[in-house]
Amino acid sequence: MNDKTFLMIPGPTPVPESVLLAMAKHPIGHRSSEFSSILEETYADLKWLFQTQNDVFIYTSSGTGAMEAALSNLVNEGDKVLSLVIGNFGNRWAKIAAGLGADVQKIEVAPGQAIDPKVLKEALDADVNKEIKIVTLTHNETATGVTNPLKELVALIKEHGAISVVDGVTSVGAIDCKMDEWGIDVLVSGSQKGFMIPPGLAFLAASEKAFKVHEQCKHPSFYFNWSAYRKSVRANSTPYTPAVNLIVALNEALKMMKKDGLENILNRHAKHAKALRAAIKAIGLKPMVQDDNIASNAITSIYPPEGISVPDIRSTLKKDFDIVVANGQNELKDKIFRMGTLGFVCDRDVIAAVGALEASLYKLGYKFELGSGVKAAIENLVG
Ligand SMILES: Cc1ncc(COP(=O)(O)O)c(C=O)c1O
Numbered sequence: 001m002n003d004k005t006f007l008m009i010p011g012p013t014p015v016p017e018s019v020l021l022a023m024a025k026h027p028i029g030h031r032s033s034e035f036s037s038i039l040e041e042t043y044a045d046l047k048w049l050f051q052t053q054n055d056v057f058i059y060t061s062s063g064t065g066a067m068e069a070a071l072s073n074l075v076n077e078g079d080k081v082l083s084l085v086i087g088n089f090g091n092r093w094a095k096i097a098a099g100l101g102a103d104v105q106k107i108e109v110a111p112g113q114a115i116d117p118k119v120l121k122e123a124l125d126a127d128v129n130k131e132i133k134i135v136t137l138t139h140n141e142t143a144t145g146v147t148n149p150l151k152e153l154v155a156l157i158k159e160h161g162a163i164s165v166v167d168g169v170t171s172v173g174a175i176d177c178k179m180d181e182w183g184i185d186v187l188v189s190g191s192q193k194g195f196m197i198p199p200g201l202a203f204l205a206a207s208e209k210a211f212k213v214h215e216q217c218k219h220p221s222f223y224f225n226w227s228a229y230r231k232s233v234r235a236n237s238t239p240y241t242p243a244v245n246l247i248v249a250l251n252e253a254l255k256m257m258k259k260d261g262l263e264n265i266l267n268r269h270a271k272h273a274k275a276l277r278a279a280i281k282a283i284g285l286k287p288m289v290q291d292d293n294i295a296s297n298a299i300t301s302i303y304p305p306e307g308i309s310v311p312d313i314r315s316t317l318k319k320d321f322d323i324v325v326a327n328g329q330n331e332l333k334d335k336i337f338r339m340g341t342l343g344f345v346c347d348r349d350v351i352a353a354v355g356a357l358e359a360s361l362y363k364l365g366y367k368f369e370l371g372s373g374v375k376a377a378i379e380n381l382v383g
Contacts, residue, residue: 002322008353009326010142010170010299012192012199013343015249019197022252027244031237035244038251040236045254046203049262050172050187052179054205057229058250060243063169063190066202068096069224070165070186073206073214074134077101082123082162083136084115084153087143088329089167093136105132111144111332112301114294117152124160133213134163139171143329145287145301145338146294147175151182158183163210169193172203173257174269174298174342185210194265194298196256196344197249204229269297272341272350275380276300279354282376283361284368288336298342301328303335305366310334312364313357320363321356347381 007014028035046056059065071093075081081102083094086109098104107123109115115137124132135157140147150166157164165186171177172187173194179187184207191201206214206226214226228239257265277287277295280302288301304310310327314337317323328336341350354377362370 004322006321006323006349006353008339008341008349009324010193010338010340010342011190013194013196013340014345014349015196015198016253016256016344018256019249019253023197023245023249025245025248028248030241030244035247036236038248039238042247042251042254043233043236045251045258047205048258049254050179050189050203050205051177051181051262052187052205054179054207055230055233056203056205057226057233058238058242058247059202059204059224059229060200060240060246061202061224062199063167063188063193063202064092065224066169066188066190066204067092067167069202069204069221069226070188070206071096071100071102071134071136072221072224073217073226074163074165074186074210075100075102076216076218078103079133080105080131081134081136082107082132084120084138084148085109086114086138086146086148087111087141089142089169090136090138093138093165093167097134097136102134112146112288112290114146114148115153117149117156120153120156124156124162127160130161132160132162134165135160136165136167138167139177140168140175140296140298142170142299142338143332145289145296145299147171147296149294150177150184154182154184163213170296170298170342173265175296176266179205183207191246191250194343195250196253197246200243200246201250266297268345269341271381272345272347273297273300275347275350275377276339276341276354278380279350279373279377280357283358283373299338299340301332301336301338304337305361308361308364308366310337313337313360316360316363317356320360323353323356350381351377
């Protein structure tokens, strides 16, 4: 049977029917009072989700657009940028910064590890002349399924005085990310993740301290310009023609999220990831991230069992169950598969996915106690 696809990749994620229906309406004029009211509500709800009093900009782009928007509004040629790299997406910050002519230094760790705050402290302490202007980091590294200890890392950056620029693409709306309380200067995210809407929008919020640095930026981006966006947000508008239907969808999704409550949403993500980790261990599979303290609540990376390939697991899940899981990226391609429990996911989905994974592995000849994963998942989900 077709047309029952369940996306368990780390984005795009499943979209609720009410959100799809909201999106399916005729576009409305982006300068109309009707759209302005929708924007007013949406901007306020985004502040709620970002846990900030800063304005949250909506860009018509994917998450990478917001990453570029962050650095292209801050960096001048020759600026020192320290990039904390725990995977592919952390490295993207370094590439964007280098492309803008920054002098990029990296702290890099092996896949599956997080940044140790002690290592960051040493690097920042060594910068006695306070030359490092910006520190980029990833809250939740989608390539590996590791969550950095963001609160501690941001506190150290704040103490040093540099601007913290954080990729919250797979954390905002899934993993607690307190922009104001933790003192994050720039936080970006993308619509196809925890926001429960399709790809096409990206978000950015910047602190007053970051805005001061932006004011010294000699050649800021035109399309992504922070000053233009801030002016528009404060007028319940957008500088250019936005993706109107996606913003209507976002408005609907944010209403659902507010009704659910942030704490419930975050707890649900934690519960689902815990259940999935318990299930894969019970089946006898190895999670890539060994340390539960840094294992992501949004993405779980799993090694295939000996003798069974990642492509076979993925194609059996797709062909027999219409469940899509992700491959590893770059050097992790075909070495791990990644299951997302991000956004619009319920207990039923986790049980079904674990059951389908068991059935696929069974079909592929893996020997294990059938039902052990589902049992472990249920024990973690119920009660
Ligand atoms: C952590 C992280 N950062 C950045 C991105 C890039 O976002 P996009 O593909 O929407 O440009 C992704 C996408 O998966 C991501 O997971």
